Structures are given as structure tokens and as C-alpha cells.
Amino acid sequence: MRRQARSSLTVRPSEGTRMVLAVAAADAEGVSRVSERLAVRTSTGRLPVQEVRDHHGGRFHVVDVPAGFGDPSGAVGWEDDAEAPTDLAAGFSTEPPAPGSLRIEYACTVQGAESRPVGEPADLIRYVRPSRYAESDKLFRTAAASFGTLDGLDLLAAVDEWVHDHVHYVPGFSRGTDGAVDTFLARQGVCRDFAHLVVALLRARNVPARVVAAYAPGLDPMDFHAVAEAWVGDAWHLVDATRLADTTTLLRISTGADSSDTAFLSTVRGGLYLDRISVDAVLLD
Known part of the structure; x- marks a missing residue:
């Protein structure tokens, strides 16, 4: 079984906010990620993303909103926005988000099905x-x-x-x-x-x-x-x-x-406003 999933979230966070994303496909026995893409975009570039493993194969992605966020002249902490072309980029907006906003883009293609559900005796x-x-x-x-x-x-x-x-x-x-x-x-x-x-x-x-x-x-x-x-x-x-x-x-x-x-988006510091959300998932075969 081959599936493709994608999601796009546009949010307006305050400076210093730490966002925790739970939008990525979990690790599971019998399922392999053929391709995957995650980007957190601002009006001036991309923000760094740190992956943190959760229980049961879940994967949190932590994003810190730096000081100077929303300043069109730029701020420290951005990553290079260059990214290799990929089939997973299709469907996402090529326009940068407005100043003061972040756009979170995730897409993956996976193969297989869970051969054993995740879990532990506890x-x-x-x-x-x-x-x-x-x-x-x-x-x-x-x-x-x-x-x-x-x-x-x-x-x-x-x-x-x-x-x-x-x-x-x-x-x-x-x-x-x-x-x-x-x-x-x-x-x-x-x-x-x-x-x-x-x-x-x-x-x-x-x-x-x-x-x-x-x-x-x-x-x-x-x-x-x-x-x-x-x-x-x-x-x-x-x-x-x-x-x-x-x-x-x-x-x-x-x-x-x-x-x-299991919330797809949460904060452990600061705050944000969710402007827009788009989700899609298809069975390719």
C-alpha cells in the first residue's frame, strides 16, 4: 500500500514562541518513508526545525521563533531557503508568507502498512x-x-x-x-x-x-x-x-x-494564532 499525505498550516506567533508540531508520519514497523519534506517558512527564509522522538513512534518537530521575527529586513536564526526540487513540493504555495506569519509545510510518501501496531507492555x-x-x-x-x-x-x-x-x-x-x-x-x-x-x-x-x-x-x-x-x-x-x-x-x-x-500543533512557550490549515491524504495504489 502506497500513500501520500500533506499538510500546510499558516500561523501568527509572537516572538520567542516555541512551537511543537505533530504532523509527520510516525515510525512504524512495516511502513517506510519513500520521501519526506518539512519546511517552516517566513517572509525572509526558513526557520530551523529540531526533531524530537515521542513514544509509540511519534515525531515532534520543535520550532523556536527568534527575536526580530516579522522584521522584513531579516533576523538571525534563518536557514538557507534553497531546497532541492522534489515531487512533494507540488501543491504548496510558492509565495512567501506575509511578514509576521509562518507557513508550515509537510509532505510524505510512504510504502507499506503496519505489520505490528506500535506499543509497549506499559x-x-x-x-x-x-x-x-x-x-x-x-x-x-x-x-x-x-x-x-x-x-x-x-x-x-x-x-x-x-x-x-x-x-x-x-x-x-x-x-x-x-x-x-x-x-x-x-x-x-x-x-x-x-x-x-x-x-x-x-x-x-x-x-x-x-x-x-x-x-x-x-x-x-x-x-x-x-x-x-x-x-x-x-x-x-x-x-x-x-x-x-x-x-x-x-x-x-x-x-x-x-x-x-496528539495535538498537531501546540506551544510550550509563548503563543500563536492559527490562520489557515490545509490537509490532504490519498491512497496512491
């Missing part, structure tokens, strides 16, 4: 616990009443079906701080909300479950996508309660307890 402990956006302890009685007679793949299928049937996909509905309980009460949300609720209900029944951020070929509306992944029958199983994507073609970006571990 996951079977870590991902049964409640987390910031998957408050399984608050849904314990609800999960017991609805799914108490089920286990294994039957439980997984029942939780997936319940969330699909009872939660409506509404683009732009939820807040970034909403968790599984908010989604359970509102009965509306986006993909991250579906994933959080599936994860929380499964953890409430003592099933290890986690959130996966991914590129999803064929997704409509196209965006970064979030799904749940559960440990059942000595294997990890992907579950997309939105039914918007084919889980067999997903390209993993990051994996964690909830979206606090």
Missing part, C-alpha cells in the same frame, strides 16, 4: 487509567449499565456502534477543552470527540484504549483525523465511530492517552 496499564479528555472514571456507571454483559470484540463493537448512533458529527461544534463527558452530554462533536468517548467508555470497562491522530485518505471533510485504538484479544484494533475513514488506510501520526498527547 500501555496495558497506562491506557486503562482516566486521562484529561477521556474521563473514564466519570462514565463508570454509564458504561457498566450499557455494556456490563459484554466483553472482548463484542464489547468493542457495541461501544463503537453506540457512539456512532448517539453522537452526531458537527464540524466546528466542540471546544478544544471538551472531553468525553462533554461529548456524552452534548451528543455532538468532531472526530476527536468521538475518539475520546469511545476510549473513555472502553477504559470504564477495563479495556486499554488510546487515541490515534492520523492522515486519512478519502476523509470528507478532509482534515487531520482522530480515531480510537483498543487492546482486545491480544491485539490493538482501530475504531472510527464517525465512519468517515477507512481504518485500514490510515497513516499514523501520533498516539497517546487523548488529544493532549
Whole structure:
């Protein structure tokens, strides 16, 4: 299986901001990157990018916005903007971003499929616990009443079906701080909300479950996508309660307890405003 994914983000950060990107395809057994390109562009050149390995094969890319950012006369810290031509450059704007803005461009072509899902033995402990956006302890009685007679793949299928049937996909509905309980009460949300609720209900029944951020070929509306992944029958199983994507073609970006571990863009210092985002993913064969 051969897939191509790309994303472009335009942001306006303050000077001194440290941005953390989680947009690159994760390392996974059975998947090889045929080609890959990541650039953080300003009106005067490119900013340096440092790669930091996360757990489960994820790859953070850290960008520090230097003093003098946005000054059209230039500033220290830029990299040479020269870059060898590549097939992955197609589709990205050739115009520099406006002063005061950054444009993050990522593209990759990968070959193969995961032969063994990422993980470690500690996951079977870590991902049964409640987390910031998957408050399984608050849904314990609800999960017991609805799914108490089920286990294994039957439980997984029942939780997936319940969330699909009872939660409506509404683009732009939820807040970034909403968790599984908010989604359970509102009965509306986006993909991250579906994933959080599936994860929380499964953890409430003592099933290890986690959130996966991914590129999803064929997704409509196209965006970064979030799904749940559960440990059942000595294997990890992907579950997309939105039914918007084919889980067999997903390209993993990051994996964690909830979206606090898998956000495509975050800051650990300073702040920024997200102006524009564009995501695309296709199955080439």
C-alpha cells in the first residue's frame, strides 16, 4: 500500500514562541518513508526545525521563533531557503508568507502498512487509567449499565456502534477543552470527540484504549483525523465511530492517552494564532 499525505498550516506567533508540531508520519514497523519534506517558512527564509522522538513512534518537530521575527529586513536564526526540487513540493504555495506569519509545510510518501501496531507492555496499564479528555472514571456507571454483559470484540463493537448512533458529527461544534463527558452530554462533536468517548467508555470497562491522530485518505471533510485504538484479544484494533475513514488506510501520526498527547500543533512557550490549515491524504495504489 502506497500513500501520500500533506499538510500546510499558516500561523501568527509572537516572538520567542516555541512551537511543537505533530504532523509527520510516525515510525512504524512495516511502513517506510519513500520521501519526506518539512519546511517552516517566513517572509525572509526558513526557520530551523529540531526533531524530537515521542513514544509509540511519534515525531515532534520543535520550532523556536527568534527575536526580530516579522522584521522584513531579516533576523538571525534563518536557514538557507534553497531546497532541492522534489515531487512533494507540488501543491504548496510558492509565495512567501506575509511578514509576521509562518507557513508550515509537510509532505510524505510512504510504502507499506503496519505489520505490528506500535506499543509497549506499559500501555496495558497506562491506557486503562482516566486521562484529561477521556474521563473514564466519570462514565463508570454509564458504561457498566450499557455494556456490563459484554466483553472482548463484542464489547468493542457495541461501544463503537453506540457512539456512532448517539453522537452526531458537527464540524466546528466542540471546544478544544471538551472531553468525553462533554461529548456524552452534548451528543455532538468532531472526530476527536468521538475518539475520546469511545476510549473513555472502553477504559470504564477495563479495556486499554488510546487515541490515534492520523492522515486519512478519502476523509470528507478532509482534515487531520482522530480515531480510537483498543487492546482486545491480544491485539490493538482501530475504531472510527464517525465512519468517515477507512481504518485500514490510515497513516499514523501520533498516539497517546487523548488529544493532549496528539495535538498537531501546540506551544510550550509563548503563543500563536492559527490562520489557515490545509490537509490532504490519498491512497496512491
